[in-house]
Amino acid sequence: MTAARQLQRSAPASAVPPHADVVVIGAGFGGLYAHYRFRQLGMSVFGFEQGTDVGGTWYWNRYPGARCDVESVDYTYSFSRELLDEWQWSERFSTQGEILEYASYVADRFDLRRDIKFESKIVSAIYDVAANLWTVRTEKGESITCRYLVTTVGCLSVPKDPDFEGLESFKGQWVQTGAWPKEGVDWAGKNVLVIGTGSSAIQSIPEVAKTAGHLTIFQRTANYSVPAYNGPLPEHRQKEVFADYPAYLAMLRKTRGGQTFELQTDNFAADFSLEEQRERMEQAWQLGRWNLQSCFRDITLNEDANRLAGEFVHAKIRETVKDPATAEKLIPRGYPFGTKRLCLDTDYFETFNRDNVDLVDINEEPILRITETGLQTSAKHYPADLIIFAIGFDAMTGPLVNLGIKGRGGHSLKDAWADGAESYLGLAVPGFPNLFTVNGPSSPSVLTNMILSLEQHVDWIADCIAALRERGLDIIEARQDATDEWAQHTEMVANHTLFPKANSWYMGANVEGKPRMFLAYIGGFDNYAARCDAVAANDYEGFALSTSKVEERA
Numbered sequence: 001m002t003a004a005r006q007l008q009r010s011a012p013a014s015a016v017p018p019h020a021d022v023v024v025i026g027a028g029f030g031g032l033y034a035h036y037r038f039r040q041l042g043m044s045v046f047g048f049e050q051g052t053d054v055g056g057t058w059y060w061n062r063y064p065g066a067r068c069d070v071e072s073v074d075y076t077y078s079f080s081r082e083l084l085d086e087w088q089w090s091e092r093f094s095t096q097g098e099i100l101e102y103a104s105y106v107a108d109r110f111d112l113r114r115d116i117k118f119e120s121k122i123v124s125a126i127y128d129v130a131a132n133l134w135t136v137r138t139e140k141g142e143s144i145t146c147r148y149l150v151t152t153v154g155c156l157s158v159p160k161d162p163d164f165e166g167l168e169s170f171k172g173q174w175v176q177t178g179a180w181p182k183e184g185v186d187w188a189g190k191n192v193l194v195i196g197t198g199s200s201a202i203q204s205i206p207e208v209a210k211t212a213g214h215l216t217i218f219q220r221t222a223n224y225s226v227p228a229y230n231g232p233l234p235e236h237r238q239k240e241v242f243a244d245y246p247a248y249l250a251m252l253r254k255t256r257g258g259q260t261f262e263l264q265t266d267n268f269a270a271d272f273s274l275e276e277q278r279e280r281m282e283q284a285w286q287l288g289r290w291n292l293q294s295c296f297r298d299i300t301l302n303e304d305a306n307r308l309a310g311e312f313v314h315a316k317i318r319e320t321v322k323d324p325a326t327a328e329k330l331i332p333r334g335y336p337f338g339t340k341r342l343c344l345d346t347d348y349f350e351t352f353n354r355d356n357v358d359l360v361d362i363n364e365e366p367i368l369r370i371t372e373t374g375l376q377t378s379a380k381h382y383p384a385d386l387i388i389f390a391i392g393f394d395a396m397t398g399p400l401v402n403l404g405i406k407g408r409g410g411h412s413l414k415d416a417w418a419d420g421a422e423s424y425l426g427l428a429v430p431g432f433p434n435l436f437t438v439n440g441p442s443s444p445s446v447l448t449n450m451i452l453s454l455e456q457h458v459d460w461i462a463d464c465i466a467a468l469r470e471r472g473l474d475i476i477e478a479r480q481d482a483t484d485e486w487a488q489h490t491e492m493v494a495n496h497t498l499f500p501k502a503n504s505w506y507m508g509a510n511v512e513g514k515p516r517m518f519l520a521y522i523g524g525f526d527n528y529a530a531r532c533d534a535v536a537a538n539d540y541e542g543f544a545l546s547t548s549k550v551e552e553r554a
């Protein structure tokens with residue numbers, strides 16, 4: 001069966017057992033690896049997934065142009081030599097479709113669907129202190145108990161609601177990039193509106209523009225974007241990298257983001273002459289990826305260095321976009337370069353030179369409402385057959401608080417995080433024993449190559465549970481003092497950078513009422529993984545370990 005055909009088939013309907021040692025919520029890349037790893041420990045594992053199949057982010061984000069912004073050779077599972085030998089990526093930056101095929105291939109290769117119940121939305125997960133068990137329930141009323149609850153729900157899996165006035169009256173079709181219909185969307189020859197100009201829009205717009213009758217983009221904040229320079233991935237390049245993957249992986253694990261950039265340097269901008277700075281930025285632009293963000297060490301630390309890179313991109317936009325008024329609208333202002341996630345594009349700015357594409361700055365011309373036939377701004381009515389909402393996600397915390405998790409004393413995670421998402425190492429929360437959150441808030445997660453980070457988290461959790469079992473222990477809970485210390489450290493590191501100066505989803509600023517805090521650990525994957533290793537080596541420092549077995553406690 002080809003990978004493409006595997007995607008078409010419906011996943012097997014696994015029966016929910018009454019109990020498993022571990023329940024894994026989510027069947028994206030983290031969930032799949034968790035099943036593999038916990039099974040290796042000889043534990044019973046059962047999983048739930050809201051979609052009809054595996055893939056997580058890559059299952060939901062099927063919008064046109066969707067592809068990874070981490071190179072394929074890095075965005076690869078490392079846990080199986082056989083898998084590394086069997087899979088060949090075709091492009092430097094993989095498409096959503098190919099990554100989804102990979103997830104499906106991995107699920108088949110290691111028989112991982114067997115213990116996953118699909119189309120299962122979790123509505124509650126409640127901890128019973130006396131039994132030391134979690135009870136997890138689905139929307140359909142099924143339930144299971146488990147000793148350890150592991151969430152692998154992704155950081156960007158709850159799309160923001162398009163709560164625009166009048167949307168219910170719209171007679172055309174509307175879609176969200178983060179929940180793109182599986183059956184596909186036809187926009188050829190149509191009047192299309194895109195709302196938002198984050199990564200998802202920046203990837204979609206050039207593709208949609210190719211065949212749309214007319215495309216109008218509604219922009220609230222102009223975004224920094226640099227060319228990805230995608231292209232085919234030659235087989236020999238992948239072979240070279242995969243030949244000694246342990247060594248390659250060891251090198252990636254010593255980096256801050258789990259990937260390397262050709263121009264990465266320890267030198268500050270001021271260490272270079274004006275001409276060298278200019279040459280370096282030009283070289284970075286030609287190399288693409290996040291080279292421009294890495295070509296001086298202090299680009300996201302120092303306002304002067306940051307301004308250099310920002311103004312360099314402004315000049316590139318003015319060079320690329322032919323209509324000067326449109327170019328001015330597309331120039332990002334009001335926040336430092338790179339402090340909203342830098343987008344990688346293919347012909348984004350070029351697309352605004354097409355006759356069938358227009359840009360509306362909604363600060364000048366606010367959206368008033370959606371109508372039956374289109375969108376009304378303060379200036380005019382834009383007729384539409386299709387509206388694409390690319391307005392982002394309730395990032396990092398949304399996917400977790402939506403699970404209805406209640407820990408000790410029936411205290412909910414939602415309440416625990418009402419004033420900010422405090423978590424020990426992004427892995428565990430005080431008051432929620434035996435709950436592990438893969439790529440949780442205040443771990444490096446979204447600032448890194450996610451596959452590398454999720455493998456590190458799952459391995460750490462699996463090793464931790466194995467160590468508990470070996471010692472006859474079965475309760476682990478983050479201590480409040482350790483969690484407070486980690487929160488202070490995370491905040492201190494973030495405040496050392498320019499990132500808190502932007503109203504980004506990293507800061508929770510894109511969701512009304514969400515507490516403002518930097519939601520990821522920006523101190524680097526290398527430092528973070530070393531800290532996790534030290535915590536484990538130091539008898540799980542910062543965690544309280546105990547047993548629920550009465551005879552052992554006596």
Ligand code: N01
Binds near residue numbers: 067156203
């Ligand atoms: O979401 P976003 P995204 N009216 O939040 C605008 C990852 N990702 O889905 O900036 C009008 O970045 C909002 O405006 P503003 C990646 O980590 C990765 O694009 O809030 N506009 C913004 O322009 C990325 O960072 C990949 O003023 C509204 C846009 O909508 C993350 O996902 C690809 C609005 C939302 O941008 C999120 O990206 C895609 C409103 N009411 C995504 N509300 C790759 O791997 C919001 N906006 C390449």
